[in-house]
Amino acid sequence: MCILLALSRDSGGGELWIAANRDEHLDRPWQPPRVLVEAPLVFGGRDLAGGGTWLAANLDAGFVVGVTNARLGAELRERSRGRLVLDIASERSLPDALALLAEIEWPRYGEFNLLLGDPDMTWLATNDPVPTIQRAERPVVALGNDPLAKPGERVRAAAERAGSMAGLAGEALAGTLQALLADHDGVDPLCRHGERYGTVCSTVLTLSGRKVASYLFAPGRPCSTPFQTVVLPVA
Numbered sequence: 001m002c003i004l005l006a007l008s009r010d011s012g013g014g015e016l017w018i019a020a021n022r023d024e025h026l027d028r029p030w031q032p033p034r035v036l037v038e039a040p041l042v043f044g045g046r047d048l049a050g051g052g053t054w055l056a057a058n059l060d061a062g063f064v065v066g067v068t069n070a071r072l073g074a075e076l077r078e079r080s081r082g083r084l085v086l087d088i089a090s091e092r093s094l095p096d097a098l099a100l101l102a103e104i105e106w107p108r109y110g111e112f113n114l115l116l117g118d119p120d121m122t123w124l125a126t127n128d129p130v131p132t133i134q135r136a137e138r139p140v141v142a143l144g145n146d147p148l149a150k151p152g153e154r155v156r157a158a159a160e161r162a163g164s165m166a167g168l169a170g171e172a173l174a175g176t177l178q179a180l181l182a183d184h185d186g187v188d189p190l191c192r193h194g195e196r197y198g199t200v201c202s203t204v205l206t207l208s209g210r211k212v213a214s215y216l217f218a219p220g221r222p223c224s225t226p227f228q229t230v231v232l233p234v235a
């Protein structure tokens, strides 16, 4: 995945909004969000080439995990970043997921940025340039194809625009995030079009308390593919 935004909000019992575009080689096979693991119930898209996922929600425990390559063209190593997301999302709780993350063999993965969060707390991890796990400063967190400590213009601009949405809620916020993901501003826009590589799908989901309250998914470029409401299995 190539841009991942997380917005924390205080409303109600607390909300965490995730807005993300997955950028990939256009011919890399994948499946739209589905049940990935039965117990605990883990839901997300499946990368059929690597067997993992780019974004997963643990519906039983109420947390999400997402990953971006920390560099465009980040090299593949012997372990799959997408499998890492699936493994971490399959833990029983966010603290358990965090503990597993702390135990991984970092150099065996290509460069990645990873987000692990629920409405109460968001954690960021990376192995580029050195293994790091840190609690995120909220309310807006943005991950892209740059090292976490050195976000590029694309990531900084997206974070700034997401930060300006503090006054929005509900459908207005969902719609504004969808429009942001579909944006073509700048030399490296959030919605990437390429002949062989580009944005292949897009997600806007909301965690409210310990529940995924809404899950919107566009199975193509978000500028031309309508977001649809994904029906979730009962946790």
Ligand SMILES: [Zn+2]
Pocket: 182, 184, 191, 192, 193, 221, 222, 223, 224
């Ligand atoms: Zn587009």
